[in-house]
Amino acid sequence: MLELIDRYRPDFVVVSGDLTQRAKPEQFQQARAFVNRFPVPSLVVPGNHDVPLYRVWERVFDPFGTYKKYFSPELEPVYRDDEMLVVGINTAFGWTLKDGRITLRRLLEVEQILKSVPDEVCKVVVAHHHLIPPPNFGTQRVLANAYEAIDLFSSNGVDLILSGHLHQAYIGNSEEFYPKGRPPVVILHSGTTTSNRGRGGERESNTCNWIQVDGKSIVVSHFRWHHKLDRFAEHSRHWYPRQELVPYTLDGLSHQSWKPDRAAAKTEDPVPAHPPAGR
Numbered sequence: 001m002l003e004l005i006d007r008y009r010p011d012f013v014v015v016s017g018d019l020t021q022r023a024k025p026e027q028f029q030q031a032r033a034f035v036n037r038f039p040v041p042s043l044v045v046p047g048n049h050d051v052p053l054y055r056v057w058e059r060v061f062d063p064f065g066t067y068k069k070y071f072s073p074e075l076e077p078v079y080r081d082d083e084m085l086v087v088g089i090n091t092a093f094g095w096t097l098k099d100g101r102i103t104l105r106r107l108l109e110v111e112q113i114l115k116s117v118p119d120e121v122c123k124v125v126v127a128h129h130h131l132i133p134p135p136n137f138g139t140q141r142v143l144a145n146a147y148e149a150i151d152l153f154s155s156n157g158v159d160l161i162l163s164g165h166l167h168q169a170y171i172g173n174s175e176e177f178y179p180k181g182r183p184p185v186v187i188l189h190s191g192t193t194t195s196n197r198g199r200g201g202e203r204e205s206n207t208c209n210w211i212q213v214d215g216k217s218i219v220v221s222h223f224r225w226h227h228k229l230d231r232f233a234e235h236s237r238h239w240y241p242r243q244e245l246v247p248y249t250l251d252g253l254s255h256q257s258w259k260p261d262r263a264a265a266k267t268e269d270p271v272p273a274h275p276p277a278g279r
């Protein structure tokens, strides 16, 4: 993972929760040391595994005390620059074992944050729990208030929602599950990048996602650990138009404004250098 980050030097790294298995101090310390080695800015949100499971007093009265003490005092960080807004949402709580929710309080806060930046800024929301079910498990329960959240994100120009609870990667858009004539939001769920708890088609696999955004489009490459190459390698690629800036039609597939970025200069890996091949 560190080699991949160093190779491509992304502007930003998102870690969508479950830093630990059992929310132990030493596990948070190891996670902190690992994230500290990223040579670029990052944003981290907690997951349900970052709440103590068996330490019941802590779980009930101070579910994020250990996270705050040993990893970060901030549960819902926000990053912004001239091109990008990334809003973290904590969806894990002490009173549930694994299900998540977005509180209405946080939704209202996020709405104000989203309204505070210009339309052209790429708006990304990061939550641990998923807002759409995985394709091979359509009855999987999504986080509480997912419908309300999608409604708000869509109507406030969110381009991309990131999550990572289910240990398998999948991508879709909000229109597939919440059809209501709103602009669709791209929803990307991450697999497990560093643990051996992959599920579904990613059992015992490690994956991560490389996301490139320009003025008109979002391109997501799923990377999977490739044992023969002994590194992460691109497994699939997905192209979407930016919802506020380009009508959601297949016309976008022919646009050729894609440009190699600076990562292409650092590596012979073809991923960043090629134009998007299509959805």
Ligand SMILES: [Fe+2]
Binding pocket: 018, 047, 048, 049, 128, 164, 165, 166
């Ligand atoms: Fe989780």
